[in-house]
Amino acid sequence: MxxxxxxxxxxxxxxxxxxxxxxxxxxxxxxxxxxxxxxxxxxxxxxxxxxxxxxxxxxxxxxxxxxxxxxxxxxxxxxxxxxxxxxxxxxxxxxxxxxxxxxxxxxxxxxxxxxxxxxxxxxxxxxxxxxxxxxxxxxxxxxxxxxxxxxxxxxxxxxxxxxxxxxxxxxxxxxxxxxxxxxxxxxxxxxxxxxxxxxxxxxxxxxxxxxxxxxxxxxxxxxxLHKTSLVAEQLLIRVLKRAKELCASGITVEASKAFSFFLNNKITSSDFNEDVLDIFSRLDDVDILSAMKEWMYHDDFVLSNLSQMIIERDLLKIEISDQVQQDQAKKPHIDYLIDTYNISAYEAGYFVFSGEISNQAYTAIDQNxxxxxxxxxxxxxxxxxxxxxxxxxxxxxxxxxxxxxxxx
Known part of the structure; x- marks a missing residue:
């Protein structure tokens, strides 16, 4: 050749x-x-x-x-x-x-x-x-x-x-x-x-x-930090968290071989040997998207709905404020989910949450x-x-x- x-x-x-x-x-x-x-x-x-x-x-x-x-x-x-x-x-x-x-x-x-x-x-x-x-x-x-x-x-x-x-x-x-x-x-x-x-x-x-x-x-x-991107990324984080929870409790969650490894194993820096690195190298966006397309039809209410929100772009509403969001602001939304879908307060917490974002374009004390x-x-x-x-x-x-x- x-x-x-x-x-x-x-x-x-x-x-x-x-x-x-x-x-x-x-x-x-x-x-x-x-x-x-x-x-x-x-x-x-x-x-x-x-x-x-x-x-x-x-x-x-x-x-x-x-x-x-x-x-x-x-x-x-x-x-x-x-x-x-x-x-x-x-x-x-x-x-x-x-x-x-x-x-x-x-x-x-x-x-x-x-x-x-x-x-x-x-x-x-x-x-x-x-x-x-x-x-x-x-x-x-x-x-x-x-x-x-x-x-x-x-x-x-x-x-x-x-x-x-x-x-x-x-x-x-x-x-x-x-x-x-x-x-x-x-x-x-x-x-x-x-x-x-x-x-x-x-x-x-x-x-x-x-x-x-x-x-x-x-x-x-x-x-x-666009609010819609923020919501989508937070949902993605919660999809993965729920999938790991289900795996830990013995419930089957279909995923690619590489993705399944990380769903079923807690990996820290001390665990990241050459074999783990090789498995990580086989992971990409396709693994996550294809898994979520399947998870839309999973029996678990949380996993299926979170996956559907991302795949179909039917996301959560978001309010952004200069003030810290108080816990009482979440309560009516959590109560609504509990009453409407007969789920627990913990499960409702996957759909109602708060957090913070920050922006600092320049740090005068860090590598000026x-x-x-x-x-x-x-x-x-x-x-x-x-x-x-x-x-x-x-x-x-x-x-x-x-x-x-x-x-x-």
């Missing part, structure tokens, strides 16, 4: 042509662990609100890699020394930074497994791939974990102005059609520089950074976005900006919600 060409060019709707830079990167992209990301939605159930939001973690990872390549070229042009090995490690790390996401991304992050973040699972995947690819990801893992001596390399992967955020804001804005999130990633990257081993933005780029932070705030309220002036001065963006509202973006805004069923 003839050897296939691994230096491919991919067509991306955001950036145009994306070139796969070397055969090692191609082999990572071609690996089954990475290909799974084609079946993991980038924005969970947001497509129930924004019909175009069907893009995947696969799209996002390739976009991040493309932006990282551009950032490296810009910094080298400005005489920041970045070796070939460091560049390749950066591309590997940013490509794999989200590989640990489970089905529907953040929506099910702490539901399938107990208190294990997607970053931890990403690291497990990276270590597994490192062993498979003859330790060629060792430097990438070191940078990803923040253990490499050059701090700015980690900041390009994980900070308040990293390639991850720079891609997902622009990409999510495009696919949802929400123009407020459209940032100038090209301009931001062109203005990057490194001072005292930390990356900075040159003063000419301050307005692009301001736009980036405002766009992030608007995207959270308008898209990521620094603006670099020609005279060598470096200032935090909130100090450098003449935009008064920018300072308020570092304030955490919390809102409270109450969900309950519609009356028939």
């Amino acid at each position: 003839s050897k296939s060409n691994k230096l491919k060019i991919l067509n991306d709707p955001i950036y145009g042509f994306i070139t796969i830079p070397n055969e090692g990167i191609f082999d990572l992209i071609a690996h089954k662990y990475f290909q799974r990301l084609r079946r993991i939605s980038q924005m969970g159930l947001s497509y129930l609100v924004y019909p175009g939001a069907h893009h995947t973690r696969f799209h996002h990872a390739l976009g991040c890699m493309h932006l990282m390549k551009k950032a490296v070229n810009v910094l080298r042009f400005k005489e920041v020394a970045i070796s070939e090995d460091e560049e390749n490690a950066l591309l590997q790390a940013i490509l794999l930074h989200d590989i640990g996401h489970g089905p529907f991304s953040h929506a099910m992050e702490h539901s399938l497994v107990e208190e294990v973040s997607h970053e931890e699972i990403s690291l497990l995947f990276m270590e597994n791939l490192n062993a498979e690819f003859n330790q060629s990801l060792t430097l990438a893992i070191k940078i990803f974990k923040g253990e490499y001596h050059r701090k700015f390399l980690n900041q390009l992967i994980s900070s308040q102005l990293d390639m991850d955020r720079t891609d997902y804001l622009k990409r999510d804005s495009f696919y949802t059609g929400v123009a407020e999130g459209n940032i100038n990633s090209e301009r931001i990257i062109t203005m990057l520089n490194v001072v005292n081993d930390e990356f900075v933005v040159e003063e000419k780029g301050i307005y692009s950074v301001e736009k980036f932070l405002v766009a992030r705030r608007l995207m959270y309220w308008q898209v990521y 976005i620094n603006i670099y002036y020609k005279n060598g001065e470096v200032k935090d963006v909130t100090e450098a900006s003449d935009q008064f509202n920018l300072r308020s973006l570092s304030n955490k805004i919390t809102k409270y919600y109450l969900c309950y069923p519609k009356r028939k």
Whole structure:
């Protein structure tokens, strides 16, 4: 058989042509662990609100890699020394930074497994791939974990102005059609520089950074924390919780082999061995959707109704307020469910619940976005900006919600 060409060019709707830079990167992209990301939605159930939001973690990872390549070229042009090995490690790390996401991304992050973040699972995947690819990801893992001596390399992967955020804001804005999130990633990257081993933005780029932070705030309220998306994701969490409860009590709950494993076993970080990782790698959105389509007809009232709500997009009502939702606000809705459907107060609690959401576009004490002036001065963006509202973006805004069923 003839050897296939691994230096491919991919067509991306955001950036145009994306070139796969070397055969090692191609082999990572071609690996089954990475290909799974084609079946993991980038924005969970947001497509129930924004019909175009069907893009995947696969799209996002390739976009991040493309932006990282551009950032490296810009910094080298400005005489920041970045070796070939460091560049390749950066591309590997940013490509794999989200590989640990489970089905529907953040929506099910702490539901399938107990208190294990997607970053931890990403690291497990990276270590597994490192062993498979003859330790060629060792430097990438070191940078990803923040253990490499050059701090700015980690900041390009994980900070308040990293390639991850720079891609997902622009990409999510495009696919949802929400123009407020459209940032100038090209301009931001062109203005990057490194001072005292930390990356900075040159003063000419301050307005692009301001736009980036405002766009992030608007995207959270308008898209990521949209009330309908919020309800759908909370229902998804409760579907999984109920399915696990039924399994624990010996009731049959049909699901794929991989999904059944997590329904029937409590998995924590200490349990996450290579066998569990392999089972996790076989899970994607399809497992969850196909299971819920079956669960719509399950004998259990809670599981069947929650599943039907999501599949048929007949969701709960939601009220959002600046005030904490008091327990007495739930009582009439719980009483209605108990009287109408003859279920217990505990079961009714699956359909009537409250919680909180928060939005903080910028954290001034956590890996600041620094603006670099020609005279060598470096200032935090909130100090450098003449935009008064920018300072308020570092304030955490919390809102409270109450969900309950519609009356028939």
